[in-house]
Amino acid sequence: MDWHLPYFILAGLLVALLAATLMLARAYLSLKRAHAALVAKVAQQQNDLIGLSSAAVQVDQRMLNQERRLREYEEKLASLSQQDTSYQSYRTAIEKLKGGVAPQELVSQLGLSLSEANLLAHLYAERQD
Numbered sequence: 001m002d003w004h005l006p007y008f009i010l011a012g013l014l015v016a017l018l019a020a021t022l023m024l025a026r027a028y029l030s031l032k033r034a035h036a037a038l039v040a041k042v043a044q045q046q047n048d049l050i051g052l053s054s055a056a057v058q059v060d061q062r063m064l065n066q067e068r069r070l071r072e073y074e075e076k077l078a079s080l081s082q083q084d085t086s087y088q089s090y091r092t093a094i095e096k097l098k099g100g101v102a103p104q105e106l107v108s109q110l111g112l113s114l115s116e117a118n119l120l121a122h123l124y125a126e127r128q129d
Contacts, residue, residue: 096110
């Protein structure tokens with residue numbers, strides 16, 4: 001019977017080794033699936049990052065366009081503001097003409113040219129008729 005004992009031990013070790021191999025195979029397959037899932041997630045995140053980068057570039061372009069348009073509008077507003085100032089000086093000149101001021105006095109008071117002052121006086125005189 002002594003010679004059967006080592007065979008039982010050897011058979012037990014063989015069964016244990018087989019069970020361990022099966023457990024390792026299952027763990028390997030589980031890790032392989034987890035690795036594939038992680039690779040897919042990394043690929044998805046890379047695609048998301050590419051999309052976000054593209055969107056950021058488009059947002060930057062829109063912002064640059066908006067800033068350009070804002071500068072254009074500011075320039076137009078400044079131009080209109082200057083036009084409004086000259087309009088106010090003409091309006092002041094007309095009011096002074098209504099008050100009886102001579103065109104020569106408008107030249108010295110408001111900085112208008114003599115031809116502008118005469119034109120305003122002529123136009124105002126036509127409106128009075």
